[in-house]
Amino acid sequence: MSNVLVTGGAGYIGSHACKALKTSGFTPVTYDSLVTGWRDAVKFGPFEQGDLRDRARLDEVFAQYQPIAVMHFAALSQVGEAMNEPGLYWGNNAGGSLCLLEAAAAVGCLDFVFSSTCATYGEHDNIVLDEDAPQLPLNAYGASKRAVEDMLRDFGAAHGLRSVIFRYFNVAGADPEAEVGEFHRPETHLVPLVLDAIDGKRDALTIFGTDYDTPDGTCIRDYVHVCDLVDAHVLGLKWLQDGKGSRVFNLGTGSGFSVREVMQRAEEVTGTPVPCNEGPRRAGDCTKLVSGSVRALNELGWAPQRSDLQTMIADAWKWHKLGQYEA
Numbered sequence: 607m608s609n610v611l612v613t614g615g616a617g618y619i620g621s622h623a624c625k626a627l628k629t630s631g632f633t634p635v636t637y638d639s640l641v642t643g644w645r646d647a648v649k650f651g652p653f654e655q656g657d658l659r660d661r662a663r664l665d666e667v668f669a670q671y672q673p674i675a676v677m678h679f680a681a682l683s684q685v686g687e688a689m690n691e692p693g694l695y696w697g698n699n700a701g702g703s704l705c706l707l708e709a710a711a712a713v714g715c716l717d718f719v720f721s722s723t724c725a726t727y728g729e730h731d732n733i734v735l736d737e738d739a740p741q742l743p744l745n746a747y748g749a750s751k752r753a754v755e756d757m758l759r760d761f762g763a764a765h766g767l768r769s770v771i772f773r774y775f776n777v778a779g780a781d782p783e784a785e786v787g788e789f790h791r792p793e794t795h796l797v798p799l800v801l802d803a804i805d806g807k808r809d810a811l812t813i814f815g816t817d818y819d820t821p822d823g824t825c826i827r828d829y830v831h832v833c834d835l836v837d838a839h840v841l842g843l844k845w846l847q848d849g850k851g852s853r854v855f856n857l858g859t860g861s862g863f864s865v866r867e868v869m870q871r872a873e874e875v876t877g878t879p880v881p882c883n884e885g886p887r888r889a890g891d892c893t894k895l896v897s898g899s900v901r902a903l904n905e906l907g908w909a910p911q912r913s914d915l916q917t918m919i920a921d922a923w924k925w926h927k928l929g930q931y932e933a
């Protein structure tokens with residue numbers, strides 16, 4: 607039996623991970639509260655509804671499926687919301703993860719692949735962000751993710767838990783077959799917002815800050831295709847199964863693009879200008895976040911296939927036109 611418990615499997619990245627797991631011969635068991643996820647996104651294995659903080663429900667699901675590993679995606683992930691309501695982030699992301707770790711350790715399910723974030727690094731202008739960069743998060747989202755990384759280390763030392771921690775840069779794109787894709791309500795991420803503006807689903811994109819110390823004044827991010835990202839997770843799972851032990855990997859391409867560059871590429875892909883206006887900076891945003899690490903390439907054998915901006919936006923556009931879930 608090769609069940610893998612996927613928390614947050616009804617969300618954007620989790621649903622793509624379920625597809626990648628199924629393609630690789632595993633059975634993804636989605637555990638999701640559906641607070642931000644979509645039942646329609648669960649297409650590749652069984653679904654169990656539940657909250658991360660519901661220990662009794664977690665115990666039931668572990669007993670029923672006896673997963674060989676956990677891929678843990680379930681989390682709140684909006685920086686703006688985290689600034690205003692930090693308690694939500696500490697309770698759900700940190701408290702929920704603690705409950706999950708205790709439930710997993712209690713049944714000896716000790717292989718964990720964890721969805722962390724470059725937001726754990728915070729602001730580090732002009733330094734290359736490799737996995738050893740200091741973690742100084744600027745908001746409760748990054749801080750709660752860093753706390754889970756610490757828990758994983760402590761559970762490793764105490765209970766023999768093994769973890770592969772992935773610190774994502776900016777995830778974009780969608781399944782090229784448009785079976786699953788990015789769908790948040792409300793939407794806060796740049797690429798879907800740009801496509802919504804192009805499509806007339808919203809009036810205009812607001813650029814959050816044009817006075818950053820970057821060539822065009824807008825923030826720079828390192829965008830990675832969701833399909834490449836989840837492929838790394840399957841490699842991470844195999845890494846753990848091969849007994850290679852706990853490890854942290856950045857997942858980014860090493861290339862940064864500004865907000866204006868993303869808009870320009872979307873205009874090229876769709877042939878339509880992006881209606882936009884210029885607004886103030888968004889609280890909690892860093893000037894530039896770009897991965898400086900090749901560890902995932904060298905050690906995991908990760909080989910991103912679709913992470914050029916053009917392909918990411920084209921895949922997101924296809925999903926935007928064909929996909930979407932019932933809201």
Ligand code: UDP
Nearest residue numbers: 685794795796799812813814825865888891
């Ligand atoms: N952004 C923007 N307008 C928006 C949403 C995002 O200018 O309506 C910018 C944001 O300030 C950041 C980049 O786009 O520089 C990526 O933001 P997103 O929320 O997609 O990801 P984050 O970097 O916060 O993880």
